[in-house]
Amino acid sequence: MSDKPSVLFVCAHNAGRSPIAAAFLRELAGDAVSVASAGPVPGERVNPLVVEAMAEVGIDVSGHVPRQLTDAAAQASDVVVTTSGPLGLPGRAGQVVEDWPVEDVAGKDLEGVRAIRDDIRERVERLVAGLVEQRDRP
Template sequence: MSESKPRPSVLFVCAHNAGRSQIAAAFLEELTGDQVRVRSAGPQPGERVNPLVVQAMAEVGIDLAGRTPRQLTDETVGVSDVVVTTSGADACAVLPGQRHEDWPVEDVAGQDLDGVRAIRDDIRARVERLAADLATRREAGDR
C-alpha cells in the first residue's frame, strides 16, 4: 500500500469574502477536486456573495448562489499551508512556515458585469498557475 501524499490547504482572503476570494476558491475547487483543501474568508465578511459575482461565475458553469461569506479567524489561518490575499486584505497574519501570496486584484465592489468578468478571468489565470504549482510541489512531496 502506497503512502498518501499530504493534501495542501489553501486559504483565500479578501476584505468581505463576497467576491475575489469566493471566485478564487471556487476555481481552485473545480481544478483540484479533493486534492486540495480550499477555504475562503474575510476580516469583515459581507452579508452575501456579490450578485454580479454569482452571475459571472454562473456564466462559466460554477454556482455560487448558495455560498455565504465567512469570518476570517486565527484558526482558519493556522491550518492553512498557503494563504492568498488580495489587495486590501492585509488583516491576515502569516505564520512561520506558511506560504503567502498577495494578488493585486481589483475589488469587484462597484464594478459592472463586464468589470466583474475581467476580474473573474484574471483570478482564473492566477488560480490555474497556483493549482499547477501545488500539483508539482505535491508530486515532489513538498506542500
C-alpha cells in the first residue's frame, strides 16, 4: 500500500451507503487517502434522506453523482469495502477487501437513515485508524 492508499466503497446503487462512507472518509482523512465510490446498478441520484442526514453533520453529498462500478476501479483500489454483500469483484495481490453488513437506506425514514449514517461513521473511523496503522508500519 502506498503512502496515499486508495479506497473504493461499493453499494448496490451508489446512492446511499457508499456515498455516506466516502464522504466520511474524505472528512476524516482529508488528502491522505484517495476515495471513490460506485455501484453495480447506479441510481439516478443520492437518496434525498441521505443528503439531509449528512447535512445534519455538516457534510454536503448533494452533488454526488452515482457511478458505475467497473472491474478496473475495483482492481486499482488498495482497499475495497462493500456494503451490500460480497460482489465477487476481481481483486489483486495485496488488496484489502472488506464487507460491511450495513442496512440499506432505501425505504427508511430519516431516523433510520441517521442510524445507518452513524453506523457507517463508526466503521469509517475504524478503517482510518487501520490505514494509519498500516502506513506507519516499517
